[in-house]
Amino acid sequence: MLTALIIDDEAPSRDELKALLATEPDVHVLGECANAIEGLAAIHRLRPQVVFLDIQMPRLSGLEMVSLIDPAAMPHIVFVTAYDEHALKAFEEHATDYLLKPIDPQRLAKTLNWLRNGAHPASQAPPVSIExxxxxxxxxxxxxxxxxxxxxxxxxxxxxxxxxxxxxxxxxxxxxxxxxxxxxxxxxxxxxxxxxxxxxxxxxxxxxxxxxxxxxxxxxxxxxxxxxxxxxxxxxxx
CATH class of the missing domain: 2.40.50.1020 (LytTr DNA-binding domain)
Structure with a gap:
């Protein structure tokens, strides 16, 4: 079973992703969060295997949030974004993968298969962590x-x-x-x-x-x- 957490400040985006993941019998969504601060707490509390993380959020962005995760609790990070330039940035920040909004079910399936087959989370916090x-x-x-x-x-x-x-x-x-x-x-x-x-x-x-x-x-x-x-x-x- 692959355990997941969704962090996105837009409710329709969370609902869309939950609906897609609900069709996967081996994926269990542990919860959802509407901002990065709640998401950080949920990661440390729930210890999901994968986090689907929006990049653009108010007050604390997804990229900034990743750099604050305790390395012992670091999950796979799949950034979810509506902007190609942010997707490229996500790769620079050592994300496991990224998805573009609106989410293509076939593209999500590829990501899930990669995770099932042993994709590894980043071994260290992203470069932004040195700031x-x-x-x-x-x-x-x-x-x-x-x-x-x-x-x-x-x-x-x-x-x-x-x-x-x-x-x-x-x-x-x-x-x-x-x-x-x-x-x-x-x-x-x-x-x-x-x-x-x-x-x-x-x-x-x-x-x-x-x-x-x-x-x-x-x-x-x-x-x-x-x-x-x-x-x-x-x-x-x-």
């Missing part, structure tokens, strides 16, 4: 939001996921601490924490060899002994 993120996609109080890096004070993990904290709000992101450390200027200060150096008001040294950061908004962030020296070096503290 620094300017915003972090989050879910907060049943709302989807993008939090700008400049406003983020720190990020940490807890039992519910990865929490992104600013002075005024907080959200949960599907991005891992590893991806956030690689794709932003947030600094590791603890196994479970990254901090924005621009939001540090003071650092209190503790008797156990660790420290505690006080942010400009008054929040406290732990610094473990393992990362204290690195933090001091980045802040040019002797």
């Amino acid at each position: 620094l993120l300017r915003q972090v996609p989050c879910v907060s109080r049943n709302r989807i939001c993008l939090m700008g890096l400049a406003e983020i004070e720190f990020v940490h993990t807890d039992l519910t996921g990865v929490q992104v904290v600013s002075a005024e709000r907080q959200g949960t992101t599907e991005l891992t601490l590893k991806i956030l450390q690689e794709r932003t200027l947030l600094a590791r200060c603890h196994r479970q924490y990254l901090v924005n150096l621009d939001h540090i008001a003071e650092i209190e040294l503790l008797d156990n060899g660790g420290a505690e950061i006080l942010t400009h908004s008054g929040k406290r962030v732990p610094v473990s002994r393992r990362y204290l020296r690195e933090m001091k070096d980045r802040l040019l503290i002797s």
Whole structure:
């Protein structure tokens, strides 16, 4: 059985693809998402084998979304687009395949046969992944939001996921601490924490060899002994 997820901001396009996939007895559609932020969460939660992904979507494009997927959860990516130039871009970004809208059933059949016969997903995130993120996609109080890096004070993990904290709000992101450390200027200060150096008001040294950061908004962030020296070096503290 081939498990699939559909991510497209246009409901008619999702319905069309679902109807075509419903005729395939060995394809099971796990769900559908109307934007890339919901799609990112669904990929990490459902772990589909293939994602049919629209390229042009508001706020976060399909190409940008692929670069944010945890490599351990990377599915086959089949880009779905109405524009030939984007299809060419999809190949440059190491997609498994692409389909042009409106979808030709025979072309879809070829893609599915390729997937059934062992097509391999990209072994690494696409080249766009080396760019620094300017915003972090989050879910907060049943709302989807993008939090700008400049406003983020720190990020940490807890039992519910990865929490992104600013002075005024907080959200949960599907991005891992590893991806956030690689794709932003947030600094590791603890196994479970990254901090924005621009939001540090003071650092209190503790008797156990660790420290505690006080942010400009008054929040406290732990610094473990393992990362204290690195933090001091980045802040040019002797």
